[in-house]
Amino acid sequence: xxxxxxxxxxxxxxxxxxxxxxxxxxxxxxxxxxxxxxxxxxxxxxxxxxxxxxxxxxxxxxxxxxxxxxxxxxxxxxxxxxxxxxxxxxxxxxxxxxxxxxxxxxxxxxxxxxxxxxxxxxxxxxxxxxxxxxxxxxxxxxxxxxxxxxxxxxxxxxxxxxxxxxxxxxxxxxxxxxxxxxxxxxxxxxxxxxxxxxxxxxxxxxxxxxxxxxxxxxxxxxxxxxxxxxxxxxxxxxxxxxxxxxxxxxxxxxxxxxxxxxxxxxxxxxxxxxxxxxxxxxxxxxxxxxxxxxxxxxxxxxxxxxxxxxxxxxxxxxxxxxxxxxxxxxxxxxxxxxxxxxxxxxxxxxxxxxxxxxxxxxxxxxxxxxxxxxxxxxxxxxxxxxxxxxxxxxxxxxxxxxxxxxxxxxxxxxxxxxxxxxxxxxxxxxxxxxxxxxxxxxxxxxxxxxxxxxxxxxxxxxxxxxxxxxxxxxxxxxxxxxxxxxxxxxxxxxxxxxxxxxxxxxxxxxxxxxxxxxxxxxxxxxxxxxxxxxxxxxxxxxxxxxxxxxxxxxxxxxxxxxxxxxxxxxxxxxxxxxxxxxxxx
Numbered sequence: 001x002x003x004x005x006x007x008x009x010x011x012x013x014x015x016x017x018x019x020x021x022x023x024x025x026x027x028x029x030x031x032x033x034x035x036x037x038x039x040x041x042x043x044x045x046x047x048x049x050x051x052x053x054x055x056x057x058x059x060x061x062x063x064x065x066x067x068x069x070x071x072x073x074x075x076x077x078x079x080x081x082x083x084x085x086x087x088x089x090x091x092x093x094x095x096x097x098x099x100x101x102x103x104x105x106x107x108x109x110x111x112x113x114x115x116x117x118x119x120x121x122x123x124x125x126x127x128x129x130x131x132x133x134x135x136x137x138x139x140x141x142x143x144x145x146x147x148x149x150x151x152x153x154x155x156x157x158x159x160x161x162x163x164x165x166x167x168x169x170x171x172x173x174x175x176x177x178x179x180x181x182x183x184x185x186x187x188x189x190x191x192x193x194x195x196x197x198x199x200x201x202x203x204x205x206x207x208x209x210x211x212x213x214x215x216x217x218x219x220x221x222x223x224x225x226x227x228x229x230x231x232x233x234x235x236x237x238x239x240x241x242x243x244x245x246x247x248x249x250x251x252x253x254x255x256x257x258x259x260x261x262x263x264x265x266x267x268x269x270x271x272x273x274x275x276x277x278x279x280x281x282x283x284x285x286x287x288x289x290x291x292x293x294x295x296x297x298x299x300x301x302x303x304x305x306x307x308x309x310x311x312x313x314x315x316x317x318x319x320x321x322x323x324x325x326x327x328x329x330x331x332x333x334x335x336x337x338x339x340x341x342x343x344x345x346x347x348x349x350x351x352x353x354x355x356x357x358x359x360x361x362x363x364x365x366x367x368x369x370x371x372x373x374x375x376x377x378x379x380x381x382x383x384x385x386x387x388x389x390x391x392x393x394x395x396x397x398x399x400x401x402x403x404x405x406x407x408x409x410x411x412x413x414x415x416x417x418x419x420x421x422x423x424x425x426x427x428x429x430x431x432x433x434x435x436x437x438x439x440x441x442x443x444x445x446x447x448x449x450x451x452x453x454x455x456x457x458x459x460x461x462x463x464x465x466x467x468x469x470x471x472x473x474x475x476x477x478x479x480x481x482x483x484x485x486x487x488x489x490x491x492x493x494x495x496x497x498x499x500x501x502x503x504x505x506x507x508x509x510x511x512x513x514x515x516x517x518x519x520x521x522x523x524x525x526x527x528x529x530x531x532x533x534x535x536x537x538x539x540x541x542x543x544x545x546x547x548x549x550x551x552x553x554x555x556x557x558x559x560x561x562x563x564x565x566x567x568x569x570x571x572x573x574x575x576x577x578x579x580x581x582x583x584x585x
Contacts, residue, residue, distance in 0.1 A: 108153030178256025178412030220405030220510025278338025335571025339517025344433030361518025405510030409518030434458025438574025449490030507537030
């Protein structure tokens with residue numbers, strides 16, 4: 001429409017020509033009910049027929065007017081060819097759904113604007129951010145609007161909510177940019193990696209009097225008091241597992257190139273960063289200590305921090321507090337598979353855009369007399385003098401059980417575009433992961449290894465790879481007879497006859513429970529990064545039933561014929577989790 005003011009004035013019907021903006025009466029003009037004259041035709045010497053169309057589009061109708069009849073025109077000419085012919089839409093049989101949209105245009109008013117309605121909760125609401133006071137319309141009213149559109153000079157259009165096929169969103173690639181660890185080999189990934197390559201172990205005798213009388217008194221303990229490495233006030237409010245987690249997270253954060261202090265100091269949106277940590281119990285000693293104080297001193301002797309320091313989620317919450325991470329702080333509890341599953345869940349959170357950065361891994365501190373006694377009663381603990389070599393002997397013919405341990409391992413995961421945009425050093429790709437359940441026994445593994453094999457295949461498939469791409473496996477291998485054989489059977493069944501180098505770290509560290517997957521994932525990342533496979537400590541002679549290429553005695557170069565490394569974790573109750581890491585060129 002040309003930007004010319006509408007100035008109504010009266011003329012006779014005989015003076016009307018195509019292009020006039022026309023109203024039959026002055027009342028119609030006052031109500032802005034205008035039509036464009038698209039055609040005129042003499043019907044007789046006294047009568048002229050005019051064809052009219054709403055100026056913003058619509059259907060035509062005709063009026064027979066006596067030539068001397070007075071009508072109103074707007075003093076404005078319209079390009080007839082530019083006025084669309086719009087056929088009315090019938091909505092009598094339309095199937096309305098919430099999410100549908102409806103547009104209504106009063107086409108007879110040259111100055112009108114289109115009004116949109118959205119169907120929500122079974123009624124049609126005007127789509128406006130200015131006010132929610134407008135009365136909703138029913139389905140029956142909407143159908144009536146469409147039915148009367150031609151008569152009222154309106155155009156009504158129904159836009160059904162798009163019906164899309166369900167399909168997965170395009171996932172983002174996830175990479176590892178930072179590593180942190182607190183283990184029986186020491187504090188830091190440097191101590192861990194050096195100890196692995198040198199074949200050292202961190203298993204020690206428990207000398208505290210509270211362990212007196214236990215049938216087994218050896219464990220993989222962290223050689224440094226973690227509280228001494230943290231501010232005193234902060235350390236008092238953390239259980240031992242949370243202290244491990246915070247130290248490992250700080251190291252991983254700095255290793256990834258972020259500023260000390262956390263998200264704000266690093267210029268990150270804290271809502272786009274998450275924490276995902278695995279734990280079985282977290283720190284069992286807090287609850288044990290609280291019970292002891294209750295018995296010795298009464299109710300007043302129990303600290304008010306006992307409850308918040310007992311929950312397994314304390315490690316994740318303390319990491320989020322320490323680094324000011326508000327995106328999420330999740331805790332995964334799936335027995336000894338907890339750390340690996342926590343990493344896998346973080347991979348998915350980044351893949352599908354929930355967060356851009358995540359600290360993921362596991363933390364555990366469960367070396368207490370009751371737990372040690374329980375494991376001993378199950379006849380699951382290894383016996384032996386740590387001073388003469390590791391009592392934990394994964395895959396070995398003379399293995400006789402696992403060694404309880406503690407610590408934390410944390411990875412910084414990022415979407416690849418986020419990492420490359422800031423010029424981060426990338427260790428490898430966190431390419432995929434797999435889960436399964438044995439559904440076999442409350443504690444013992446399925447001897448067939450079928451559940452483990454399913455998790456292995458799922459991890460390779462999730463990584464978009466093939467079994468032939470696997471160049472190394474960091475095995476769970478707790479040094480229990482049944483567990484090692486089930487894992488070996490699964491690996492042989494999935495990998496086939498190819499000799500993939502396999503290593504197990506529990507001879508170095510003991511079994512770190514919920515933290516095992518996090519620490520072993522750190523080691524697997526370092527294996528890819530350095531191109532070196534660490535040896536398996538304690539395995540003097542491989543069990544005849546294992547039939548794997550177990551790396552022993554000395555480190556071995558990582559094969560260059562593929563690009564996937566698998567890190568396995570399996571837990572009581574049949575929890576199986578496998579992480580797939582890919583070499584980045």
